[in-house]
Amino acid sequence: MSSMYERCCKVMPEVANRATKLGIVDSEGCYVYTEDNRKVLDFASGVAVNNLGAKNQEVVDAIKNQLDTMIHVGHNVVYNESYVALAEKLVELTGGDTKVYFSNSGAEANDGAMKLAKYVTKRPAVIAFRNSFHGRTIGSLSVTGSSSSYRKNYEPLMPSVYWADYANCHKCPFGKKENCCGMECLKQFDSIFAKMIDPESVAAIIVEPVQGEGGYIPPKKEFLKGLREICDKYGIMLIFDEVQTGIGRTGEIYAFQTYDVKPDILTSAKALGGGIPLSAIIAKKEIMDKWPSGAHGGTFGGNPLACAAGLKTLEIIERDNILDNVKKQGEYMRKRLNELQEKYSGRISDVRGVGLMNAMELVTKDGAPDEKLTSAIKTKALEKNLLLLTCGSDHNVVRFITPLTVTQEEIDIAISIIDDVMKELV
Ligand SMILES: Cc1ncc(COP(=O)(O)O)c(C=O)c1O
Structure with missing residues (x-):
């Protein structure tokens, strides 16, 4: 009998870059079960989607209950309770002065966010960061700077995109040492505005509050604060791409709360739909109110099943104080990784992170x-039997994207496996 992987190869192109050959038949907590009867500790979480694991029973029940009423009705046509209630919840969670527009994927939300910024400012340009990842649609790809392979043969992309360097203190793009710099990552904007694009032509700066695909790089708070100030000074929209950082990953529901820097526009996806495709553009009310009927749209945004799953996910995160677990286990994870770094000094050059x-x-x-x-x-x-993903523009970073419910015991199992693997390899 062929494996799912073998069957897949016959009927699907290899274009989706897959990290493993595992065929999954079931899941429980932080584990997935394979077609060849393996129990695998999943520290990939479907790439930061399964924040409560791949099969949280309460989320499953919420989807089943919603399923008994409707599968799809269409937000261009009518309203449904889960759709409205999730938007209300997201407004509450983002300070009460926002409005929400639903779509389906992270890339689609980022496209919409840039459209919103362009619409409202009536300016053409967007500034993005090197080593960023914002998605695969032509719009989001145009502001993605982490691999030329993503862009190969797709040029020309969206015009008027300008590039800045991200605040990577471990490998400062300006050659500075951490805490001995003049915040060149912010000063670079003087030169960008003087030499490349007048700030009054810039609609938005789009940034991941923690760079994901580019290497799991948490910036200094001053960097994000500085971007906020630059945007305020020139009337530029600050877009936080919280597709990967959102829904509790950094220890608060959104990373803007972890860093205490509020964007004008935020995009959320991945874990937002509790495992079902869903994304959102969340922006300040006064910005959203300048986006008139018909200026943006889509058939599937805010699907009832996805919204019901998302609502239940947020309810569980709140009710079970899961953000406390994110902070606690995140710290524990870094402590254990730091021990590994000491043991394999010279080969593990950095351990970093925020939350989980x-x-x-x-x-x-x-x-x-x-x-x-x-x-x-x-x-x-x-x-x-430990599932990990890598990242980094030099492909030399192992990332740990555990479910937010991960336990100390599960982290210990993972560290012990990595320790064994490192012993073999170095
Ligand atoms: C920060 C960030 N933005 C956008 C995306 C694209 O999201 P999607 O794959 O849902 O289009 C990703 C996906 O990994 C991401 O990590």
């Missing part, structure tokens, strides 16, 4: 990015 968005960076004995070791750790860990 954590990573370790791997280098060769000479200090160069070690893509081979990174990939081998992922492969060997999976042989020992």
